[in-house]
Amino acid sequence: MEWYALISAALFMLLALFATGLPIFLSFxxxxxxxxxxLRGSFDGVMMVVSSMYNTGTSLSLAAIPLFIFLGEILFRSSAVNILFNGVDALVGNIRARLYAVSIMLSAVFGALSGSAMAVAAMMGASLLPEMRKRxxxxxxxxxxxxxxxxxAPIIPPSVMAVVLGILSGVSISGLLIAGVLPGLLLAFAFFLYVVIRGWLNPSLAPVSQQTTLPWRxxxxxxxxxxxxxxxxxxILGLILAGVATPTESAAMGCIVASIICAIFAKLDFKALIEAVRSTAMITGMIMVIMVSSVAFSQLLNMSGVTFELVDWVTGLDIPLVLMFIALMALPFVLCMFIDQIALMILLVPLYQPIVSALGFDPMWFWAIFLINMSVGGITPPFGYTLFALQGVANDVPIQAVYRSVLPFIVIFGLVVVVLALFPQIILFLPSFL
Known part of the structure; x- marks a missing residue:
């Protein structure tokens, strides 16, 4: 069977298994x-799958995942949310579209602290959205x-998705985490600029009379x-940039610092800590079982010869590298609307990895943009997971309105990705210090 027929059959079978409601790890x-x-005419090779699952599950690099998740859980289960909200609100001051700016900055801060887009969307939708509508x-x-x-959240470190992508692609996890800092800040600034301009052009979007001015003290x-x-x-960032700690060690130190700060300045008690541990165990278990059950997929591709034939076919195409890059980014952007982000990475990275190497793309630059692409897929209609997280807490809002609200920001994402593609040093500057 030709390589394209094998890939098509595998993708069709995987999507069909997803459609049945079977858990992702069982589908893989x-x-x-x-x-x-x-391929072999028997089940003799099943032990190879078991061996791969064991090797992946015992990788020390995966230890960063539960630590980053635990860090976010500590913050969400203490009163850190209110403290950070008041701090960001005070920093923004009394500008038009103030709460829009607060929303973007606070989401970026919590994204950097937790690494979970769905958690941030749900938390902000439950706490800030009602206040914005009230005003x-x-x-x-x-x-x-x-x-x-x-x-x-998946772009600015710490990021669980960056850790998973680094493991799958073979790129430095530390480098991939740090590479997201400047693109994340650039995106946040672009969003901020957009809402300020919208508020200036249409004052009815953010009535000044309902904004509060506090004394500077x-x-x-x-x-x-x-x-x-x-x-x-x-x-976390300092230890990684200084080169004195791995991402896992930095995540562990981040958890310690977060526990101490939340215990002193917030309301982190023993009950909240136990709940954070329990939630971390459940989320980590879900991610880990997906990882160990799906990593053998790349070995299956290599065994079938699909990977090598695909690379030969792609490198033999007489098309500009720019168009090839666009095509490689367009596929995950579309598929991420329908498939879980981590599952999609596990599906595509083994196929993309040899292609990226053969085409001569800088791995750090390519995979950093790939991660951004996956992030915007999570907020892209019709099936972006983050959209449903927000709609779940704002249940009086129709899903069509949620879809409509995010479209301008998807366009901004696209424009920023173009800038990052044209100016790779925005991504590569900080990793160059490692």
Whole structure:
């Protein structure tokens, strides 16, 4: 069977298994076992799958995943949310579209602290969105800022998705984490600029009369209360950039610092800590079982010879590298609307990895943009997971309105990706210090 027929059959079978409601890890495991039987005519190669699952599950690099998840859980289960909200609110001050700017900045901060776009969208939708609507802010633009800000979570470190992508692609996890800092800040600034311009052009979107002005001394106090929480980000990024700790060690230190700061400045008690541990175990278990059950997929591709034939076919195409890059980015952008982000990475990275090498793309640059592409896929209609996380807490809002609210920010994402593609040093500058 030709390579394209094998890939098409594998993708069709995987999507069909997803459509049945079968858990992602069982879908990949079923595909691997059936693929081995098809290629070898027996189930003799199943032990190869078991060996791959064991080797992946015992990789020390995966230890960063539960630590980053635990870090986010600590912050969400203490009163850090309110403290950071008041601090960011005080920092923004009394500008038009103030709460839009607060929404973007706060989502970016919580994204950097937790690494979970869905968690940030749900938290902001439950806490900030009702206040924005109460003060007369436009509903759709309010939801759009929350979704856009939360989508920065997988990009700005610490990021669980960056850890998974680094393991799958073979790129330095530290480098991939650090590479997201400047693109994340650039996206946040672009979102901020957009809402300020919208508010200036259409004052009815953010009525000034309902904004609150605090004396500068009170604003300074609120801002100073939030400063200790920024030490968490500084600890993680500082240890990685200094080269004195791995991402796993940095994540562990981040958890320690977060626990101490939340215990002193917030309301982290023993009950909240136990709940954080329990939630971390459940989320980590889900991610780990997907990882160990799907990593053998790349071995299956190599066994079938599909990977080598695909690389030969791609490198033999007489088309410009620019068009090839666009095509490689367009596929995950579309598929991420329908498939879980981690599952899609596990599906595509083994196929992309040899192609990226053969075409001569800088791996750090390519995979960093790939990660951004995956992030925007999470907020892209019709099936972006983050959209449903927000709609779940704003259940009086129709899903069509949620779809409509995020469209301008998807366009901004696209424009920023073009800038990052044209100016690779925006991505590569910080990793060059490692």
């Amino acid at each position: 495991l079923t595909l691997n076992i059936l693929g081995i039987y098809f 007369g802010y436009d509903r759709d633009l309010s939801m759009g800022t929350i979704l856009a800000g939360s989508s920065l 009170e604003r300074a106090v609120l801002l100073l209360r939030a400063v200790p929480f920024l030490l968490i980000i500084v600890t």
